[in-house]
Amino acid sequence: MMVFGRLGRMTLRGIEQFGDATMLALQALALMFRRPWQGKHFVLQLYALGVGSLAIIIITGAFTGMVLALQGYYTLAKFGSESLLGAGVGMSIIRELGPVLGAFMVIGRAGSSITAEIGIMRVTEQTDALEMMAVNPKQRIILPRIVAVTLALPLLVSLFDVVGIGAGYLVGVDLLGVNPGAYMAELIAKIGMHDMYGGWVKTVVFGFLIGVICTYMGYRAEPTTEGVAKATTQAVVIASVSVLIIDYVLTSFFL
Amino acid sequence: MQNYKRIEITVGLFVVIGLLAISWLAVKVGQVGGLGASGYVLTADFDDVGGVRKGSDIMMAGVIIGRVDGVKLVNSDHASMALRINNGVKIAEDAFASVRTKGIIGDRYIRITQGTEESYLEPGDEIEETESAINIEDLISKYIFNGKE
Amino acid sequence: MIRGEQLSKQFGDVMALSPTDIHIREGAITAIMGGSGSGKTTLLRLLAGLEKPTSGHIWYGDEDLCAISDRRLYQLREQMGMLFQYSALLNSLNVYDNVAFPLHEHTDLDESVIRTMVMMKLEQVGLRGFEHLMPSELSGGMAKRVAFARAIAMDPRIVFFDEPTSGLDPISAGVITTLIADTSRKNRMTSIVVTHDVGAGLSIADHVILLWQGRIIAEGPPQSIRDSDDERVQQFLEGRPDGPIPFSRSTTSYIDDLTHKPGTVRMKS
Incomplete structure (x- = not known):
């Protein structure tokens, strides 16, 4: 009985938080169209979150492409279809691994820093200070971060895709001796615009989700040092799980 | 403020690189038709297209010369196909279109065999002579029952 | 000019502030004093509009802060300033940008004008020459002085001070107290100072409000507070442990707790 009671309370709390996060995001987004414009702060966030995640995205993209080529080659070689390697690598990266792994990396690198930064601003009363200096923290702090992550993720993931396909080419063609023409030709032949759209829609949705969850967790963190630490961990976990769940839903739409 | 200028430039570069990646994916890998799509369209009627879809390859002499723009059912009995042929590829009026398969179980594609006529098809024209998908079952039954008829 | 009408604030089950009427006079220094947990910071945050009251109204002239x-x-x-207990400097900006922040946000002044104004404020708090330090490089006292400079950067009409001297060495505390008094008088600022520093509070305030357990127990000019014959007021002013305000918050018997009488101490199993 205890278990059911706890489960019920947790569900209720989850629903309450979901509603609260949605409200906070909507309030922040509504301020997008109100003066003062936050362009400069959007650029600063694009720098911190987008440019800051560049290195890790390139590294993970490269190794993802490489391992896919290696693994794919040995599987395909059994059927004598090594020429399909490019298509296999490209399809996996563009449709699934790029958006999901890219989102994970951005959650780890940028999302956690969003939550921690906003949480610390709450603890040290910096958000109250902004409030008292007649600057709306929702407009100044939350809005630019949500928008920046939403726009940065598609750019980062596209880069992940390109680097991954390139790294797969290096391993497949230069290391394992797949025909270079076949790699690209099959990739181009098998992947259509349809697959691209699927990937891009995912990244935009994931980016928005990461922005909303991580800003919310920071803004509503219990204003103590432990509270911020806990919120940061929770933000990473909740954002990652949400990405996987939404990924399944979107994949079933786009198949 | 000097600092902000530098950040602005870096962010600009980041966005440009990201957009380059997106366009490479779209143009090179996704083969997006571009704005208004290049090439010209011919039509062809088939009794059976055997599963050729929008986006399937069109080949001549084993070279890709275009893509299928769309397939639709006409008069509830045969299929009409729009073939987008790359600019610069000329197709004779008596050319011949057939539905083929890459390998035994591979993708379906449209093969166009060049004709001998001196005059070429204009955009919107129809390829008169077509051959439907080869149905392996039909082929086998034809072979078996051929002697009896 | 700032009036609180039946203001109260409840956090969960805890009544941080019982319904209270309060009147802040324009151009004067009002000190809100009381022990920790007496509700003084809550009252300040309500007056500044950082917290929504559970009941009551806050009137700025004829506008209700909760309804606008x-x-x-x-x-x-834009006409208010606030000095926070832990300074609350924006830690991504250096000293100069922190002080200039309200000016950058709300004025179209030329950078050279802003620079002059920032320098004047920093000179006032004795920190000219430290513009390029980041908040993390400042000591507590310096951070508070920078925060003071920022709070008065726009020459506001109302300034809220939350524990301006807590955690400071006597010299820094004295400097901040003098700064509050001087700038308030000079700029005819309305200052609301929350403090548990009895000496500082009584020396600079025109009007003192003494809180205990979320209620006002004494109010008036400093002299009347000093002369009060309320035991609680006297105990607070003199800082005596014995009196009507109990120092110990424990409710169980000390002897019982020491001798581990069953039922008194809850042991973790």
Whole structure:
């Protein structure tokens, strides 16, 4: 009985938080169209979150492409279809691994820093200070971060895709001796615009989700040092799980 | 403020690189038709297209010369196909279109065999002579029952 | 000019502030004093509009702070300043940008003008020459002085001070107290100072409000507070452990707790 009671309370709390996060995001987004414009702060966030995640995205993209080529080659070689390697690598990266792994990396690198930064601003009363200096923290702090992550993720993931396909080419063609023409030709032949759209829609949705969850967790963190630490961990976990769940839903739409 | 200028430039570069990646994916890998799509369209009627879809390859002499723009059912009995042929590829009026398969179980594609006529098809024209998908079952039954008829 | 009407604030089950009427006079220094947990910071945050009251109204002239639009609230705040207990400097900006922040946000002044104004404020708090330090490089006292410079950067009409001297060495505390008194008098600022520093509070205030357990127990000019014959007031002013305000918050018997009488001490199993 205890278990059911706890489960019920947790569900209720989850629903309450979901509603609260949605409200906070909507309030922040509504301020997008109100003066003062936050362009400069959007650029600063694009720098911190987008440019800051560049290195890790390139590294993970490269190794993802490489391992896919290696693994794919040995599987395909059994059927004598090594020429399909490019298509296999490209399809996996563009449709699934790029958006999901890219989102994970951005959650780890940028999302956690969003939550921690906003949480610390709450603890040290910096958000109250902004409030008292007649600057709306929702407009100044939350809005630019949500928008920046939403726009940065598609750019980062596209880069992940390109680097991954390139790294797969290096391993497949230069290391394992797949025909270079076949790699690209099959990739181009098998992947259509349809697959691209699927990937891009995912990244935009994931980016928005990461922005909303991580800003919310920071803004509503219990204003103590432990509270911020806990919120940061929770933000990473909740954002990652949400990405996987939404990924399944979107994949079933786009198949 | 000097600092902000530098950040602005870096962010600009980041966005440009990201957009380059997106366009490479779209143009090179996704083969997006571009704005208004290049090439010209011919039509062809088939009794059976055997599963050729929008986006399937069109080949001549084993070279890709275009893509299928769309397939639709006409008069509830045969299929009409729009073939987008790359600019610069000329197709004779008596050319011949057939539905083929890459390998035994591979993708379906449209093969166009060049004709001998001196005059070429204009955009919107129809390829008169077509051959439907080869149905392996039909082929086998034809072979078996051929002697009896 | 700022009036609180039947203001109260409840956090969960805890009544941080019982319904209270309060009147802040324009151009004067009002000190809100009391022990920790007496509700003084809550009262300050309510008056500044950082917290919504559980009941009651806050009147700025004839406008109710709880009923006006966000836009109007931010307009009013352009004429307010606040010094936070832990300074609350924006830690991504250096000293100069922190002090210049309100000016950058709300004025179209030329950078050279802003620079002059920032220098004047920093000179006032004795920190000219430290513009390029980041908040993390400042000591507590320096951070508070920078925060003071920022709070008065716009020459606001109302300034809220939350524990301006807590955690400071006597010299820094004295400097901050003098700064509050001087700038308030010079600029005819309305200052609301929350403090548990009895000496500082009584020496600079025109009006003192003494809180205990979320209620006002004494109010008036400093002299009347000193002369009060309320035992609680006297105990607070003199800092005696014995009196009507109990020092110990424990409710169980000390002897029982020491001798581990069953039922008194809850042991973790």
